[in-house]
Amino acid sequence: MSDVVLNNIGKTYPNGYHAIPSIDLTIEEGEFIVLVGPSGCGKSTLLRMVAGLETISQGDLMIKGAKVNDKEPADRDIAMVFQNYALYPHMTVYANMAYGLKNRGESKEVIAEKVTSVANMLGLEELLERKPKQLSGGQRQRVAMGRAMVRDPKVFLFDEPLSNLDAKLRVQMRVEIRQLQRKLGTTTLYVTHDQVEAMTLADRLVVLNKGKAEQIGSPMALYNKPATPFVAAFIGSPSMNLLPANLDEQGICLSDRLSLPLVHDHRGSIIWGIRPEHLEVVDEANADFALRIQAVESLGAETLIHGTVDLGVKQEPMVVRLAGPHWPEINSLLWLKAPLDHWHVFDAVTQQRL
C-alpha cells in the first residue's frame, strides 16, 4: 500500500500568490523522497503542508489511506526535523525527546524505555541530562532526530536539516541519516537545496521549479535523462552545458559555422546539452569544436576547465571536467568531442526532452 499520497495538492496564499499550482506524488512505504529545488521553489511549503503547518488550499493529502487535510500536525503521525533543530532550550535532552510522548499521555515507563533505546541508537546516552546549549551542532542535530524517532511516526519530514552544519559533519550526518532511515524503514520526505545531498540520499527525487514538479524519478534517471533543461542544469555538478541551437536536415546547428550531425524529425529551435564530464579531449582532426580556455580549477582528482566556444556571432561559455590533474594554458584552444550518446536535446519552446 502506498504510504503518502499527494493528489492535486496546491497552495494559494490569502494575498492571491499561487505558491504551488498542483502536485501529484505517490510515495511508497519506506521510500526516501527528496524534494529539491532552488530557494523559493515551494519545496518547504510543500513539506509544511504535509506536516500540517500550512493549510492545504486544494487537493487531498492521504497518509496510510486516510485523508489528513484538516488534521492537526500532532494527529497526522508525522515527525519533523527542523533546519535550526527547534530544541526546547529550557529542557534537557531527555525532556526534549520525551515531550511529544508525554503530551500523548504515554506512561513514564514507556517514555523512559523509548527514549533510552533511541538515545542508544544515536549515541546520546551521555548527553541525556544536558541542555541544548551545552551541545555541539552535530549533537543538537542528533537530538532533533532522536526527538522525531521516539514518536515512531509513519512519516519523517526533514526541512534542510544539514544546512547549519560544517561541511565535514554534513557528509557524516548525511550518511548517518541514510543508514538510520534504511534501518527503521520509515517513509521519509526530505527537503534540500543541495543537489549532492539530494542525489546521495534519495530513492526518488522531486525537482521543483516555481511550485511545479519538473521531474520525479531516481537520481540516476534524472541524471541520465533529465526531462527539462531546468532539471538538466540543476542535477549534476558542475551543471550541464546548455546551448541554444536549431534542428534541421543537417542536424543540430549551433551557428553558421558549427553544426553537429543528427537525424531527427523535429524541426525548429532547441536547446542542446552535454555534461562537462562527457566531453572528450581529442586532436584537431576528430574534434567537434574548440574551447578557448579561460580558467582552470584543479581539484586533484579532477580538473574543471572553463572556457568559451566561438559560435561566430557570440561566445557561449562551457565547462569541461577531466579526470586527474591537467595544466593547460589559459587562452589556448582545447579540441573537444561530444559523443552522440551523451547528448541531451530539448525543445526550446515546450522545454521538453526530445
Added chain:
Amino acid sequence: MIENRPWLTFVSHFSLLLGIGVVALPVWVALVASTHPSSAFGAGEIPLWFGDQALENWRSVFLGEASSGVDVPVWYMMLNSFIMALGITVGKLFISLLSAYAIVFFRFPFRGACFWVIFITLMLPVEVRIVPTYEVVANLDMLNSYSGLILPLIASATATFLFRQCFMTMPGELIEAARIDGAGPIRFFFDILLPMSRTNIAALFVIMFIYGWNQYLWPVIITTDDAYYTLVMSIKRMLAVDQGDIEWNHVMVTTLLAMIPPVAVVIGMQKLFVKGLVDAEK
C-alpha cells in the same frame, strides 16, 4: 574604552564615591537616628554615630507600643503592604502574560485594535483616573478591603507590551515543533512559553513589586480602617502629630522597615533581573 591614565582613574573613582555618599547618607542618618531617643533628632543637631536606644526603639515600634497614630502594630501594616504589593505584582504578571499571549499567538478580529487600546491605557495611570476609579470601587463595596487595594492597580500596559515583545522573538520553528509534539495552547503556554520567559518575568516581578510596595496615594484614598493601612502610609501618619514632638526615632525605624522588602527583592532576584533586562536567552 581601555585607557590607563592615573588622574582619570582618580576622577572616576572620586565621582563614584561621591555619588555613593549622596545616596547613602540619608539612609545612614535614618539608621543612626533610629538608635537615639526621640529628643536627639529634634534638638537641631543630627547625630552621625549610633546611640544606645536601638533595641528599645525597634522593639517598641515593632510591637506597636510606640504611639504611631495608627491603631495596629507595624508588623501588621507590613503584612498589609506585603499582601498589596504581592497581589499587584502577581495580578499584573498574570493578566499581562495572558493578554500578550492572546495578542501574539492568536488570530482574532481586531487583534491590532485590542493591542492599541491596551497600549493607550499607558496614558491613564491611577492618579489620572482616581475619581472614577474610586467611584467604581466604592460602588462595588470594595473600600477598606484587600481587593480594593489591589484590583484597580493590576492592569498593566507596560508589562503587556514587554511580554508582547518577548513573545514575538520566540523562534517560529519552536512553536511549530511544539505543535507537532502535540502541545495545545494551554500546554504550550505552560511548558514552553512560561519557562522561556522566566527571566523577563523575574525582571518585571522586581519592578512591579517595588511599584506596588511604594503605592501611597491609592491606599490613602480608599482605606479609612486602620486594619488596612500600609507601612508607607503610616510614615506620613506619624509625621502628622497634632501636638508634641514628632518621634523621629520611631519614624526612622518605620522608614527602614519599609525599605527592607524592596531591597531584599532586588538583591534576591538580581541575577535573573539583569539577565531579563539584557539577554533573552534564546
